[in-house]
Amino acid sequence: MKAQTYIQRRKQLAAKYSRTLFVIYSGDEKMRSHSVAHRFKVASDFYYLTGLELSGAYLVLASDTSYLLSKAFSHEAAVWDDEAILNSEEQEFVQDVQKESVDKLADIVQSHLAQFDRLAFALGRNAQADDELLNSIAFEKRYRGRKLATPLAITDSRTLVGTLRLKKDDDEIANMREAGRRSSLVHHELMKLKIVGKTERQVANWIEAQFMLQDMSWTAYQTIVGSGERTVLLHARATDKVIKDNELVLIDAGAEWKGYCADITRTITAGSKFTQAQRELYDIVLKAHKDVISEVKEGLTLTQLHEHTLQVLSEGLARHGYNKDEVKNEVSSLMAHSTSHWIGLDVHDPSAYFDDLGQAIKLEQGMTFTVEPGLYFRSGFDKISKFKNMGVRIEDDILVTAKGHESFTKVAKEIEEIETLRSQQA
Ligand SMILES: [Mn+2]
Structure with missing residues (x-):
């Protein structure tokens, strides 16, 4: 990323919301065990606006003036941590x-508050940061110097920064394409891996190791490997369950490239051939997946794509024993999640899905989201007994382009392609 990108984003945000004082916290390290912290992931809004991965830091945007607050700039700057010093590239970013x-923090916020109608920060994300900020704006501390009659409003910075993050620029798109490409390679290799007899956890560990070997910084989310009847769980954490022949295995795994996430799901057979029932269920989901992606273009909404998904799934189910009315009632329970979510620096990018008037956001060039239809026949959904305890989801990451769309993720998804790869197991 170029320094100018970050400078422009700050300017753009301050200009767009000129009556709003922004305080963006970078997040802090969470302890994993005594004296050892979890790997730190900087808050995406902070990173989006600074390009820095500092922990415990604040960006304060007060129109033309902005501040970066960090312990790294205190007199007692830590001797232990790299972050005490910004490298020359990072210095240019800010x-x-x-x-x-x-x-x-309190001094800076108080000294600017008189000129703003509202304060924006990620309220509720970190109790300590909430506390510090709320204390600093206690009535008596901000009353002095305030020449506006309007009461001070507090608003969520994520929604406002999210309006900028919704459309990705060329550098962001390049990073997402790379996150998709590298994550896809790992899924492709996985399709040639012998997994019968391995535990779900061994498979998940193998996947995550491959992401690291692809030079990716970390997984974009906890890797999901669900086999057999665990495929009906939307977020099956890999367990010590041993994968058996003829089981379906649902793998939802992606990793980060320069902060940008990939999110891919494939459902494969543990052995080398899908059973007849697995094939039938898979075909219903695959048709919805392909139909909906082929439809993506500017002007549509994610709500419309979701409705289309449910319609194609319903038509498929109606060919296997459901009548039309039954399927109408049950399809949204059989697929109890949305077809799409925004994706970017966060695997679920926090941009809003609706505008100020409650209208679904219309797709524009540069917007990025997943398409991930699924069907999950958990207990209680026994109408089609051959599908009992089976779940299928197929997910790719999509960019809206001038011509329609581009998929960042490219992994085999036709049954014949998957079976060909599964027959090369080693
Ligand atoms: Mn997803």
């Missing part, structure tokens, strides 16, 4: 931003 020690 060249126009005033650097201050983190304990100046």
